[in-house]
Amino acid sequence: MKLYFLGTGSSYPTRKRGVSAAALQLDDGSVWLFDCGEGTQIQVQKVTVSRQRINKIFITHLHGDHLFGLPGLLCTISSQIGMSKEELEAKGTPVVDLYGPQGLRRFVYTSLSLSRSPLQFKYRIHELVPVKDQYLENWDEWDVDHSAPSVTHPSELPGSLICPDEDSDGNVHWKLFDDDNWYAVAGWIHHRVPSFGFVLNEKSRPGTLDKNKLIELGLPPGPAYGQLKKGKSVTTEDGKLITPDMAVGSMIPGKTLVILGDTSDASPLAHLVSSNDRGCDVVVHEATFDESLKEKAAEFGHSTSSQAAEFAKSINAKMLILNHFSQRYGRVSEDSQNEETVAILEQEAKKALEGTSVHIKCAEDLFTYEIPRTSREVSK
Structure with a gap:
């Protein structure tokens, strides 16, 4: 499995960084996309990922830098299928599943319908119903309709409305799917709008055949x-x-991946991983600001690199990958000729992780992380 970071900046794209998007390429070649900020369809052309193999898209929250690239990407996937209606019927029409907060279906339907955009594939949207704690006190000051439209796009298949499940300790999660290879759930995290993190648990596989x-x-x-x-x-x-x-070797343990949306505090999700006796193989966490801007981070619902490190430590992560950096990093300071870079963030996270075995990496656009299959690979 490989994680491709297509956009690692926050707020808006620049010459150096695109905005939030990452692609997970599974061992069978299929691709899952996490967030789809503006320009994602351009970024994905720069890595060895086939847009036609995208069959799941996960949207963490409905802010534009995580969402505005979605309609264009869907249309591009459609235009490159390159099959007639008869060929699609013979081979089976591709289906893409989308997961995200309530309101995602209205966004997709409105953008595709107003632009009269037909698709050569079918899609299903699975909306996550937020819990009360995800809404800010002033949420109702802006009257926005998040309900699903009463009509469907011609390419839309029935999806689902996913309500949270609560365990005996009062912790909640949203069950996304459970198939032969994966068990995927979502958990809520603190932000200015309902934001989710996705926990992907790969199931153990049979050992090698002798x-x-x-x-x-x-x-x-x-x-x-x-x-x-x-x-x-x-x-x-x-x-x-x-x-x-x-003649068959021991079962090969699956991997656990945690991919988060924007957050000032991801602790409400931690129970989904801490209860997993194999820990977490990789966590992708935002690090919008350095520690000197901790108050600003909290004001806008974001994290510092030190806070990201503390969360990685709390879930026993093997690898922490930081992303969603403020545009101030990589830009020349007004009062200095020295360029501020994400090295500041990496150094602070390393300091917070001293004495642990957690590895850390600040992602650049187009950075590829190959998820290791053995503990020996992890230590490299």
Whole structure:
């Protein structure tokens, strides 16, 4: 698996940084996109990710620097499918699932419908219903309709409205999906609008098949090998029973990824990872400001790099990747000829992580992080 950082700046794109977007390329080649700020469809062309393989899009919150690139990207995906209606019907029309806060469906429907934009694929939108704690006290001062439209776009399939589940301790989460390979949930985090973080739990996989051992046991290559990988016993032609434990290695633990939206405090989500006995392999956390601007960060619902480090420590993360940097980093200061860079943020985070085994990286646009499969790789 690889994480591609398409945009790592906050607020608006500049010559040096795009705004929020990251793509996770799975081992089977499919792609999940996290946020889609303005210009994402340009950035994604600069990495080895196929837009046609995007089948899930996760929107953390409805601020423009995380959302304004979505209509254009959807239209670009459609234009590059390059199949006729008959070919699509024969091969099966692609489907893209979108997950995000309540209001996402209205945004997508309005932008695509007003622009008369047909799509060559189908999409489903799964909206997360926020909890009371996610709304600021002055939320109702701006009357905005977040409800789903009563009509559907021609390419839209029925989605879902995901309400929060509460555990015995009063913690809440939103269950996104649970399939053969992944269990994905969302948790809420503090910001100026309802904002979510996504916790992706890869399920453990069968161990390596010892083909030489199987041949010694009298089982030649064939469909029976697949049955053993699935945990089923098979019988050779001469009647010998071969069980999975005779030729299949130990289960390979899956990975846990945490990808957060904008936040001044991600602790309401921590229980989704701290209860996981394998910890967290990588957490992507915003670091909009350095510690000297802590009050400004809090005012605008953002974090400093030190706060991001403290959260990574709290969930036992192996790797912390910082992003969503203020445009002040990488810009020449007005009172100095020295250029402020994200090195300031990285140094502060490292200081906060002293004495721990957490690794840290400040992401640049187009930075690629290959999620290691073994603990040996993690230490590199």
